[in-house]
Amino acid sequence: MTSPAAPAAPAVAIDVGSRFLRVARVEADGTPRLVDLPGVVPGEGLPTPAEVRDDRDAALRLAYGAYREHCGTPERLVLVVPQGEQDCPAPDIGVPRLRLLGTPHAVLALLRHAGGPPAWPLLVCDLGASGIDIVRCALVGRMVAVSRATRYEPGPPGYGAAFDEAVLDGAGLAADESVVLRGLALARAANARRTEAALDRMALRPDRAERFADTVVHEVAGREITAGVVHRALSRLTDGLDRALEGVHPGPDRLPVIAVGGPARSGALIRHLTERLGPAVPLPHGTDPASAAVLGAALVAAGRADAADRYPYAVAVRVHRTVAGRPRDGELLISPPGTLVPGGATVFAEDAGERVRLRTTPAVGGGAREVRLVVRDAGSRTAVPAGTAMVPVIADVCLHVGLRVTVDGTARLVLRPLGRSPDDAHPPVPPPPQLPPTEIPLGSLPTDARPAETDRPPDT
Known part of the structure; x- marks a missing residue:
């Protein structure tokens, strides 16, 4: 007999790794957990x-299909991606709402949900099978x-994958066999x-050390893996980490470090990392470093x-x-809300999918005009001031x-100058080369868009 399929969750998260596909959701008790799908390696995910x-x-x-077949179709899906890829076009796999979330934000969502990291700023170190x-x-x-x-991505077989290969090679096993990799993960x-x-x-x-090196720590495919084999393979991880850190300068105060990914399970590697960067930030109790990103993404999805x-x-x-x-x-x-991303692309004012064209006119008695910016919470009729900027006037x-x-x-x-246009009846022409884009610093945007009581309009 087969067990009945688990009920579908309205929101799930997926982390696509080169070794495992991890699928997570938030259970009824509010705890994010990996979904137990057919064929998963316990604690790891689908190979x-x-x-x-x-x-x-x-x-x-493949991962989404496995979830749908076993649990049904979710309403929302968050896909964990490497930092910098969250603004890429999302793949069309039939999910009504699919969102890309960078690994650092996914990890920090998990920590912030559990009470937050002890200090800012900090470093998130993603130790993956392919790179750092x-x-x-x-x-x-x-x-x-x-x-x-920094980003360090060695050639094949990768970073964490090279460690796996070294361990298996030390036991006389081939790393390119899926059944062997599954056995290694289980052991x-x-x-x-x-x-x-x-x-x-x-x-x-x-x-x-030589005496302890003969200690058998586990077996894979009938072959013994000794502490010495694992210890020698660790050099693949520490050497790669040293190469990645060559250009990283945390400063005299040393920054706290959150280490995630499969290799982050190694206490020896974490000690090597924190000696060079700063104190380790613990993950929430019981959290597997390899699953931290997808668990945080599941909290965001839900x-x-x-x-x-x-x-x-x-x-x-x-x-x-x-x-x-008449002037108005x-x-x-x-x-719109949820559009601006730190370090992301410029967002331009649009109307019906087309960028809005504006012309500036000088203020009375001056050659520049004061422009006021405001921010507004969703559904609020009242805006909160977000600062002013003196905008230079460029005629026509x-x-x-x-x-x-x-x-x-x-x-x-x-x-961004669009072109000269004497009136709205004529299309703009290309701007001359002496009119480059202008950027005006505004400082930090307001952290709370709720107006003060004195700023709110009277009830009618």
Whole structure:
């Protein structure tokens, strides 16, 4: 007999790795957990078939198909992607709402949901099968601003995968057989404490390291894996980490480090990492470092945690328009809620999918005009001031007005000359080369879009 399929969850998260496909959701008790799908390696996920390891979309479809077949169709899906890829087009796999979330924001969502990291800024070190990604994270208002410190991606077989290959090679096994990799994952999970204890003994008693090296820590495919084999294979991880850290300078105060990914299970590697960067930030109790990102993404998908990767409010600029020959004050929406990403692309004001063209006119007695920006919460009728900017006046030139947020979380008003247009009856012509885009610093955007009581309009 087969057990009945688990009920579908309205929201799930998927982390597509080169070794395992991890699917997670938030259970009824509010705890994010990996979904127990047919064929999973306990604590790991679905083994990634060799034929889709280099094709993220195909691997995603495989993981999503396995979930749908076993649990039904979810309403929302969050896909964990490497930092910098969250603005890429989302693959079309038939999910009504599919969102891409960078690994650092997914990990920090998990920590923030559990009470938050002890200090900012900090480093998130993603130790994966294919490579190492280290990013600096800082809390700026309602956003976590992320900037890459380094990316290290060696050639085949990769980073963590090279460690697996060295362990299996030490036991005379081939790493390209899926059944062997599955056996290694199962044996490693079942004997993690024994392995760490043997490695610790070798580190603490170097005079007796050779004796401890013969300790059998687990078996794979009938072959014994000794502490010595694992210890020698660790050099693949520590050497690669040293190469990744060559250009990273955390500063005199040393930044706290959150290490995630399969290799982060190694206490010896984490000690090697923290000696070079800073103190380790513990994950929530019982969290497997390899699953931290997908568990955090599951909390975001379920609405239990804020990813804090985008500015949550709408940003608009006060404008003066002429309608039917009469002047009228109004607002031009530049960026809708959840659009601005620290370090992301400039967002330009649009209407019906087309960028809005504006012209500037000089203020009375001056050659520049003061422009006021406001932010507004969803559904709120009252806006909150977001600062002012002195906009230079360029006669008879239309502008695209945009906004971007830098990696440090501060905003810039972007004015891009579109071309000269004496009136609306003629299309703009290409702008002359002496009119480059202008950026005006605005500082940090408001962290709370709720107006003060004195600013609210009286009830009618």
